[in-house]
Structures are given as structure tokens and as C-alpha cells.
Amino acid sequence: MKLHLVFDLSILTPLVGALEGHGHSITGTDVTLEQFAVAASAGQVDAEIAIVDGGLGVIRRQDCVTLLKEVRMRVPDMRLIVILPELDSEWQRSLGMYGIYDVYAAEQFGIEDIQKWIQTKKTLADIPGFSVDMPELPQNQKNVTKKVGFSLEKNKGKIQTLLADWTKGFKRSEKDVNPDESESIEAESHEVTEHLESLVDAKIEEVQEHAETDESKKPVLQPEPQPNYQVSQPFIVAVGGLANRSGNTHTAIQIAYETASKGLKTAFVEYRNRPRPSDIVSFATDFDGLKFKCQGIDFFPNRSPFDVTEVYTLGYDSVILDLGVLVDENEDRLEMNSAAQEFLRCQFQFITLSAAPWDLHYIVQHLNELSVLLRKSSFIINYADEDMIKEFREMFPAITSIMNPLEANPFTDSGELAYWLERPKEKRKRWFVQ
Numbered sequence: 001m002k003l004h005l006v007f008d009l010s011i012l013t014p015l016v017g018a019l020e021g022h023g024h025s026i027t028g029t030d031v032t033l034e035q036f037a038v039a040a041s042a043g044q045v046d047a048e049i050a051i052v053d054g055g056l057g058v059i060r061r062q063d064c065v066t067l068l069k070e071v072r073m074r075v076p077d078m079r080l081i082v083i084l085p086e087l088d089s090e091w092q093r094s095l096g097m098y099g100i101y102d103v104y105a106a107e108q109f110g111i112e113d114i115q116k117w118i119q120t121k122k123t124l125a126d127i128p129g130f131s132v133d134m135p136e137l138p139q140n141q142k143n144v145t146k147k148v149g150f151s152l153e154k155n156k157g158k159i160q161t162l163l164a165d166w167t168k169g170f171k172r173s174e175k176d177v178n179p180d181e182s183e184s185i186e187a188e189s190h191e192v193t194e195h196l197e198s199l200v201d202a203k204i205e206e207v208q209e210h211a212e213t214d215e216s217k218k219p220v221l222q223p224e225p226q227p228n229y230q231v232s233q234p235f236i237v238a239v240g241g242l243a244n245r246s247g248n249t250h251t252a253i254q255i256a257y258e259t260a261s262k263g264l265k266t267a268f269v270e271y272r273n274r275p276r277p278s279d280i281v282s283f284a285t286d287f288d289g290l291k292f293k294c295q296g297i298d299f300f301p302n303r304s305p306f307d308v309t310e311v312y313t314l315g316y317d318s319v320i321l322d323l324g325v326l327v328d329e330n331e332d333r334l335e336m337n338s339a340a341q342e343f344l345r346c347q348f349q350f351i352t353l354s355a356a357p358w359d360l361h362y363i364v365q366h367l368n369e370l371s372v373l374l375r376k377s378s379f380i381i382n383y384a385d386e387d388m389i390k391e392f393r394e395m396f397p398a399i400t401s402i403m404n405p406l407e408a409n410p411f412t413d414s415g416e417l418a419y420w421l422e423r424p425k426e427k428r429k430r431w432f433v434q
Contacts, residue, residue, distance in 0.1 A: 001118065004028045004047035004078075006036045006056060008233065011124070013313055018111045031236070037067040040074040042341060043169040049118060050078055054103075057347070065094045072098045081117050083109070089128040096127035105126075114148040125143030143313035234260070234316050235420070238346035239380075240339060242324035242370070243362065248353045249279050251417070252322040253297075253410035255350075258418040262294040264317035267291075267310060270301045271323045273338040278302045280322075289324050291351065291367075295411045305338050326373060334369040349377035355388035360395060374399060380417060382406045 001024045005012060009031055016026050027047045030036040033056055039045050050071070058064045064317055065362040070078060080100045084091060087105040095103055101122040105201035106113065124422065154219040239252040253268065262267040270280055291300045311319060326340040343349055353359055363370065381389055389403040404415045 001049065002027045002047045004030075004036075004045055004155045005049065006030045006033060006052040008053065009312055010054060011053075015114075019114065020117065021187050029085065029309075030345065032347060033064060033067040034058075035347075037070045038069040038300045042344065043074075044341065045071075045075050045078065047078055049081060050075075051081045051114065051117070054082040054091075061094070062093070065098075068095065068100060069098045070171075072100060073256050077402075079121070083262045083269065092397065093127055093129050096124065101126055102385065103259040138400075161178065233263075234312065235318040235320065235348065236312070236321070236346045237348040237350070237418075237420075238323055238343040239350045239352060240326040240343045240373075241352045242325070242327060243359070245324060246354060246359075247404075247406055248324060248352045250406065250410045251350070251352050251380050251382065251404060251415075252320050254404070254415050255417045256297045256318075256320040256414065257295055257411045258413045258416070259318040259320070259421065261413055262418070262421060265315070266297050266310055267314065267316040267319045268297050268299045269303050269311055269319060269321050270299070271308060271321050271339055272302050272304060273324070273340065275302075326351075327370070336373070340373060343373065343377075347374075350380050350417075351377050352364065352380050352382055355381050355384035355392050360392065363396075378402060380404050 003019060003024050003026055005019075006029070007015060012031070013028050016029070017251075018028060028039065028045055030039060033052070033054075035050065035057075036045075036050070052068070054061075054064050054068075058067070066084065071078075072080065073318060081101065081102040081104070082100060084093060084103060084105045085107065091353040092103045093176055095101075101124060102117065102120075103122070104117060113237075137431055172405060237255060237291075239248055239255065241248040247268075256266050256268040258303075260266070268280075270278060281287060283294065284299065284301070285294075286292050287301075291298050298316070300307070303311065308321070321342065323339040323343055326336060326343055327334040328337050334425050353363070381392060382404050383406060384392070386403075389401065393401055402415075402417060402419075404417065407414065
């Protein structure tokens with residue numbers, strides 16, 4: 001079974017191992033619902049089932065519904081199993097409107113629960129408020145009701161009433177039965193009613209005695225302690241440029257330095273979608289082939305697309321990606337490369353640019369091709385004075401722009417670029433027990 005998982009990083013590592021150990025193939029993972037929707041829109045999701053934390057990276061339930069609706073539209077044949085942080089029938093109905101029926105409320109779950117959810121396929125009938133109305137019963141059957149959790153004791157009076165009504169069926173109409181036969185049948189029905197009522201009373205006593213005996217024999221079970229995998233989700237920040245020499249690496253180091261200065265365990269990843277010499281290893285003093293440390297930051301130079309996910313699992317509070325140029329030119333058209341795909345999957349997206357006239361012309365010329373990258377990103381304008389940044393904001397009022405007073409030394413927090421650190425983190429975390 002090919003699965004796609006959308007969970008906090010603290011859950012993904014043990015969950016992937018557990019599911020692969022049960023013979024499932026994990027074809028992809030995401031750490032926020034928004035990343036999941038972007039991946040689906042980009043055609044990067046190839047799975048039979050996606051198992052999703054419905055509260056991951058969203059504050060309002062409507063955000064969850066909107067993002068999963070987009071996934072549903074992009075990958076209509078994929079089954080979605082959604083785990084909600086609490087039992088919410090309105091939330092469940094909203095998802096059911098888009099054919100998402102496999103919805104569960106669970107704060108803590110194990111591999112057995114996942115296996116059961118995969119094997120149990122829900123339908124529209126499982127969504128609250130979506131049940132089909134039953135046809136109206138005949139008048140003589142309206143007093144017969146069916147309830148879940150039937151109680152003999154509570155329904156004793158109803159049973160006796162129904163038995164009395166049922167035994168009246170033995171009485172034939174007067175035109176078919178003579179008076180002598182009528183008296184005989186009436187007596188017979190009375191005997192049957194008394195006999196069945198005595199059986200019901202005996203059954204009630206038997207059930208009560210059995211329940212009391214079972215309750216006294218039932219051992220008191222103490223829950224076994226389970227290891228909980230729960231750590232904070234890291235800030236994943238993507239920094240990419242639209243052209244070479246836009247100050248991208250310099251700006252990414254500035255952001256990494258700001259996060260490290262605030263006490264966050266920070267990793268800087270030099271992402272390479274194609275092999276080329278590193279720009280940062282030259283100032284390393286203790287490079288061990290994997291990483292080196294400088295100014296409180298762990299630098300990972302020359303990391304391939306396959307290495308990035310591994311860094312996410314190393315327990316950092318923030319991971320800053322220097323993605324380089326996000327687009328390639330092909331016959332006067334721009335095409336997003338693998339760095340752009342990684343850029344779109346990140347929580348915080350920054351595009352570096354200078355405010356030079358030729359750079360602004362470049363954006364205007366390719367605005368339609370860049371629209372996907374600009375949807376939720378912010379521009380960091382390098383090499384610009386006040387007049388240049390004012391001109392940029394007048395041309396692109398809908399795009400968030402930050403003026404960066406670029407200095408020769410990147411290890412400075414004068415740019416105040418990590419403003420997103422003030423945003424509150426998610427309050428509720430999902431637990432996976434193994």
C-alpha cells in the first residue's frame with residue numbers, strides 16, 4: 001500500500017518506520033497541510049492513501065477544509081484519512097461535503113489504529129447529519145422504535161405493551177369467526193401474553209445477575225506506560241533568488257544568525273539541485289565532511305535534495321535553506337526547478353532581489369510565470385535605498401517587501417529579517433505511540 005503522511009516531524013520518523021515495518025510504502029511526507037496542498041497542486045503526490053493530521057499548521061478548521069478540498073480536487077482518486085484533534089461534527093460534515101469520509105478524532109494513536117483505519121473504509125452514512133431519511137412507517141407501526149444500546153430493564157414496559165398488541169393478532173374479525181371460537185382465541189392470546197411476559201422477566205433477572213458477576217470478576221487494568229514522541233516543530237525558512245548574484249546566500253546567513261542569536265538551535269543548509277562548488281565551505285575551520293559550526297550555526301554545505309529531509313529530523317529549532325536560483329530560463333520562458341519545489345513546501349518563503357531597474361523589469365516581464373512563487377512569499381530587497389524600495393512597493397503593492405541594509409558581514413541582526421519568530425506556534429500536537 002502506497003501511503004503519503006502529513007504529520008509533525010516528531011511523529012513522521014517513528015511512524016514511517018512502523019508503517020514500513022508492516023509492509024507499507026511511504027511515497028511522500030509533509031509537515032504542514034499547506035505544504036501538502038502545494039505538493040498536490042504540483043503533481044508531487046503519488047499515493048493510494050494519505051493519512052493527515054487535520055489540525056497541523058492551521059488555526060481555524062476552515063483552513064483545514066480549504067486545503068484538503070484543494071488536495072481532493074488535485075488528486076481525486078486518493079483516499080484521505082484525516083485525524084482531528086477533537087470530536088467536531090461540524091468539522092466532520094464540512095470535510096464530508098468534499099467526499100472525505102474517513103475522519104477520526106484521536107489525540108494519541110498507535111500502529112494498530114493506523115492499520116484499522118486503512119482497512120476500514122467509511123462512507124457518507126458515517127458523516128453526522130448526512131444519513132438518508134427513512135420512509136414513513138404505517139400508522140400502526142409508528143410506536144415501534146429502534147435504538148442503539150437497547151436495555152431490557154428500561155424497555156420492560158414497552159416490551160409488555162408490544163406483546164399485548166402482538167397477541168391481539170390472534171383475534172380474527174367477527175365476520176370470519178363465530179363467538180365460541182372468539183372466546184377460545186381470546187383466552188389463548190391471554191395465556192401466550194402471560195407466558196412471554198414471564199420469559200422477559202426471567203431474562204432481565206438473568207442479564208442483571210450476569211452483569212453483576214462479570215463486574216465483580218473484572219480485573220482492574222493499569223495502562224502500560226507508552227513512550228511519547230513529541231517535540232516542537234522547527235521553523236523551516238526558504239530563501240531563494242530569481243537570478244544569480246542577488247545576495248541570496250548572504251541574506252540566508254543573516255536570517256540564520258538572527259535565529260541563533262535568539263537562542264534557537266539553527267541549521268543552515270546550502271541546497272544544490274545540481275553539483276557545483278560550495279560558496280560557504282571556504283570559511284569553515286572544523287568541516288568534518290558533513291557540517292561545520294560558525295557563530296552558533298551548524299552549516300551543511302553542498303546538500304542534495306535527498307539530504308534536506310534528513311536535516312529536518314536532527315532536532316533543530318530552525319532550518320534555513322539557501323536554495324539559490326529558483327527558476328531556469330528556457331527559450332525566453334522561466335521554468336521552476338527542484339529548488340522551487342522545495343521553496344513552495346516551506347513554512348516561510350523569502351525571495352531575494354535588488355531594486356535595480358533591470359531586476360524590476362525582469363519581474364514584470366515574467367509575472368505570470370512567477371505567480372506561483374509569489375503567492376505567499378515576501379521579497380527581501382538588497383542593495384536598495386529608500387527611494388528604490390518606495391518605487392518597488394508602488395509597483396507591487398500586494399507583495400510584502402522588506403528592505404535589507406546589506407552589510408559586508410552577514411553575521412548581523414541589523415536587518416531584522418526574522419520577524420516571523422514572533423508568531424505563535426501551534427498549541428496542540430499529535431502523539432504517536434509505538
